[in-house]
Amino acid sequence: MAEPARTFRAKPDRPAPAQTVGAVGWMRRNLFSSPANTALTLIGAYFAYWVIATVVDWALLDAVWQAETRRECLDAVGRSGACWPGVFVWFENLIYGLYPKDQIWRVNAGFALLVAWLVPLWLERVRSKVAIGVSAVLAYPVLASYFFLGGDKGFLWSASIAAALTAFVWVWATAIAERRTGRTLGELVLARADALDADPRHHRRLLFYTAAAGWLVAYALVALWYLPYVTTNDWGGLFLTLVISGIGITFSLPAGVVLALGRRSELPVIRLICTVFIELFRSVPLITILFMFTTMLPLFLPVGVEVDQLVRAIVAVCLFASAYMAEVVRGGLQAIPRGQYEAAAAMGLGYWQATRLIVMPQALKIMIPTIVSTFIGFFKDTTLVSIIGLFDLLNMARAIGEDTDWLGLFIEPFFVVTLIYFAFCFAMSQYSLNLERRLDTGQRS
Amino acid sequence: MDATETPAPDQHIASAASSERIIEMTGVNKWFGAFHVLKDIELVVRRGERIVVCGPSGSGKSTLIRCINHLESHQEGQIVVDGTELNADVRNIDAIRAEVGMVFQQFNLFPHLTVLENCTLAPIWVKKLPKAEAERIALAYLERVRIPEQVHKYPLQLSGGQQQRVAIARALCMRPKIMLFDEPTSALDPEMIKEVLDVMVELAKEGMTMLVVTHEMGFARMVADRVIFMDQGEIVEQAEPETFFNNPRYDRTRAFLSQILAH
Ligand SMILES: Nc1ncnc2c1ncn2[C@@H]1O[C@H](COP(=O)(O)OP(=O)(O)O)[C@@H](O)[C@H]1O
Ligand SMILES: [Mg+2]
Numbered sequence: 001m002a003e004p005a006r007t008f009r010a011k012p013d014r015p016a017p018a019q020t021v022g023a024v025g026w027m028r029r030n031l032f033s034s035p036a037n038t039a040l041t042l043i044g045a046y047f048a049y050w051v052i053a054t055v056v057d058w059a060l061l062d063a064v065w066q067a068e069t070r071r072e073c074l075d076a077v078g079r080s081g082a083c084w085p086g087v088f089v090w091f092e093n094l095i096y097g098l099y100p101k102d103q104i105w106r107v108n109a110g111f112a113l114l115v116a117w118l119v120p121l122w123l124e125r126v127r128s129k130v131a132i133g134v135s136a137v138l139a140y141p142v143l144a145s146y147f148f149l150g151g152d153k154g155f156l157w158s159a160s161i162a163a164a165l166t167a168f169v170w171v172w173a174t175a176i177a178e179r180r181t182g183r184t185l186g187e188l189v190l191a192r193a194d195a196l197d198a199d200p201r202h203h204r205r206l207l208f209y210t211a212a213a214g215w216l217v218a219y220a221l222v223a224l225w226y227l228p229y230v231t232t233n234d235w236g237g238l239f240l241t242l243v244i245s246g247i248g249i250t251f252s253l254p255a256g257v258v259l260a261l262g263r264r265s266e267l268p269v270i271r272l273i274c275t276v277f278i279e280l281f282r283s284v285p286l287i288t289i290l291f292m293f294t295t296m297l298p299l300f301l302p303v304g305v306e307v308d309q310l311v312r313a314i315v316a317v318c319l320f321a322s323a324y325m326a327e328v329v330r331g332g333l334q335a336i337p338r339g340q341y342e343a344a345a346a347m348g349l350g351y352w353q354a355t356r357l358i359v360m361p362q363a364l365k366i367m368i369p370t371i372v373s374t375f376i377g378f379f380k381d382t383t384l385v386s387i388i389g390l391f392d393l394l395n396m397a398r399a400i401g402e403d404t405d406w407l408g409l410f411i412e413p414f415f416v417v418t419l420i421y422f423a424f425c426f427a428m429s430q431y432s433l434n435l436e437r438r439l440d441t442g443q444r445s
Numbered sequence: 446m447d448a449t450e451t452p453a454p455d456q457h458i459a460s461a462a463s464s465e466r467i468i469e470m471t472g473v474n475k476w477f478g479a480f481h482v483l484k485d486i487e488l489v490v491r492r493g494e495r496i497v498v499c500g501p502s503g504s505g506k507s508t509l510i511r512c513i514n515h516l517e518s519h520q521e522g523q524i525v526v527d528g529t530e531l532n533a534d535v536r537n538i539d540a541i542r543a544e545v546g547m548v549f550q551q552f553n554l555f556p557h558l559t560v561l562e563n564c565t566l567a568p569i570w571v572k573k574l575p576k577a578e579a580e581r582i583a584l585a586y587l588e589r590v591r592i593p594e595q596v597h598k599y600p601l602q603l604s605g606g607q608q609q610r611v612a613i614a615r616a617l618c619m620r621p622k623i624m625l626f627d628e629p630t631s632a633l634d635p636e637m638i639k640e641v642l643d644v645m646v647e648l649a650k651e652g653m654t655m656l657v658v659t660h661e662m663g664f665a666r667m668v669a670d671r672v673i674f675m676d677q678g679e680i681v682e683q684a685e686p687e688t689f690f691n692n693p694r695y696d697r698t699r700a701f702l703s704q705i706l707a708h
Contacts (some may be wrong), residue, residue: 345542346545346547349539349566349567358555362555441557441602
């Protein structure tokens with residue numbers, strides 16, 4: 001005879017033992033879990049103390065803060081303390097190169113504009129983030145290059161600048177509108193004209209006229225706007241490094257996506273072209289590409305056509321970077337299971353829709369750490385442009401030690417440059433970790 | 446295998462099949478390289494008909510139903526789906542796929558999109574429905590497959606059974622005329638099989654045209670108008686469930702059934 005069924009009751013949860021939680025628990029588990037571990041912790045702590053103390057002594061406590069020449073520094077403390085005055089004198093050049101002093105505000109304004117363009121992307125309740133991001137990639141460089149270059153502008157140049165300016169105004173107008181009312185600027189314009197219910201073609205025409213009117217006003221303003229010309233020969237320092245790596249990085253991602261898709265294309269010609277391009281540029285060091293572009297490019301161009309040295313460097317970096325990025329993206333694409341393509345196809349999504357909505361977002365997401373590492377690599381690789389005579393941040397630092405007043409002053413400028421590179425690269429990698437965390441939808445659980 | 450109790454024959458859902466032929470396969474042959482995977486397939490499905498396909502692993506069941514929405518292309522013969530012939534240069538393949546829903550063994554939900562976004566994606570991008578409308582439809586179907594309060598979660602935060610029910614809702618959101626199921630319960634833990642089958646039974650009651658590859662024989666008895674047995678790329682035998690289970694004609698079918706109903 002069966003017993004009557006018993007009722008099962010789960011035991012209540014109890015808190016974990018105290019040694020395993022909290023700061024003390026953490027230290028016990030991670031630093032002092034065994035005698036060997038304890039010894040390593042103590043040795044490591046001593047080593048860290050020794051490095052930090054030595055650097056602090058040199059950079060701060062024993063350092064010379066006021067001097068006219070390096071000789072004075074050496075007389076005062078010898079080599080045991082840093083000689084900062086040389087770096088101070090040259091600091092502006094480290095950041096801006098030989099950019100005319102009275103024009104430096106333009107560089108600052110150009111970078112401030114970038115920040116202003118991107119801020120709406122981090123604001124809540126802004127809906128048009130994709131469009132804003134695209135406008136930043138396409139329109140910002142136009143406006144920024146006029147800030148940086150200046151000079152006379154023909155009709156086309158003015159028209160583009162006016163369009164970029166219109167885009168910038170649109171970014172902020174729509175961001176504010178979306179935060180205040182929840183509707184985009186376009187929707188507000190249509191509502192204002194009582195056209196929300198009319199047919200979509202009418203909508204497009206109305207929005208086009210509004211944009212065109214904005215552009216005309218911008219064009220009038222731009223026509224009145226003049227900045228003196230600054231040759232790219234005067235660009236240098238951190239500014240130049242950021243321009244080259246910024247363009248290279250921004251270009252490499254979309255170009256890499258296109259190349260990676262091309263390499264997996266079912267059309268043999270496209271596949272061949274993309275494969276050859278990628279393999280060619282990946283198997284040659286960046287230095288070689290830079291050299292080739294400076295020495296061999298003129299052979300391919302008609303006589304008398306001069307290409308700016310900076311443009312050559314940028315083109316070389318862009319080609320190199322996109323070939324690398326293509327392989328990174330391809331790695332991401334390979335990680336997407338076939339079932340994803342099939343599910344998309346089975347619902348009637350075409351190739352481009354499936355790629356844009358299903359495959360790419362996932363591929364790029366898994367590759368964020370690799371993509372950002374590659375970006376960091378590109379950023380540091382721009383130091384190679386010094387080979388073709390450009391004065392990027394590193395080359396500028398080297399130039400300080402060749403100044404007659406500061407002859408041999410290398411360590412201090414390099415120390416500062418190291419800090420600058422570290423700050424940028426660390427920020428990039430932190431941002432990527434942050435991005436990963438925010439985009440995590442449970443795959444790693 | 447027998448997670449659902451075998452229902453009495455009178456529990457069989459009344460057939461909803463009309464006389465209209467919605468899928469017609471004539472003389473279909475397919476090869477993977479040199480491997481002949483589908484051999485002289487003849488199959489007619491009427492609107493509202495429910496067909497269960499079974500057979501040993503590797504017999505070509507998946508390939509057969511994947512030919513119907515052209516995830517695989519056949520080399521010989523003719524496949525006509527809702528009046529459109531599928532061939533190599535079929536232009537409106539995406540239009541056909543929009544009318545044929547498919548549910549996969551591995552769910553194949555989009556892990557980067559929420560449950561709701563999974564369901565609204567195709568209606569918005571393929572059918573060009575306004576977002577609000579697509580969401581309204583999606584919420585209605587998600588309710589029907591009993592995914593309550595989970596619509597803003599991501600697929601991988603759900604159990605397998607829930608994921609498969611979302612996958613069914615996602616396919617239904619396109620308002621398909623035909624639903625294809627490729628072993629929808631084979632990747633599930635036993636305790637979740639029933640919740641998915643229940644949803645499929647309801648769908649059958651509503652008169653959906655269904656082709657289901659499954660070894661859930663209880664489901665076949667209750668739902669199928671016809672059971673098809675495949676082996677080595679051929680349709681060996683097709684019959685009403687009564688006949689199929691009680692009186693199969695071929696020894697191969699009997700051997701398969703005795704294996705699958707053994708435990
Ligand atoms: N893409 C493919 N390429 C080559 N062979 C395949 C492919 N897909 C399936 N097959 C082979 O075709 C046969 C039938 O596969 P499938 O239709 O998936 O069988 P089932 O679903 O009945 O298990 C199997 O032997 C399988 O190995
Ligand atoms: Mg199969």
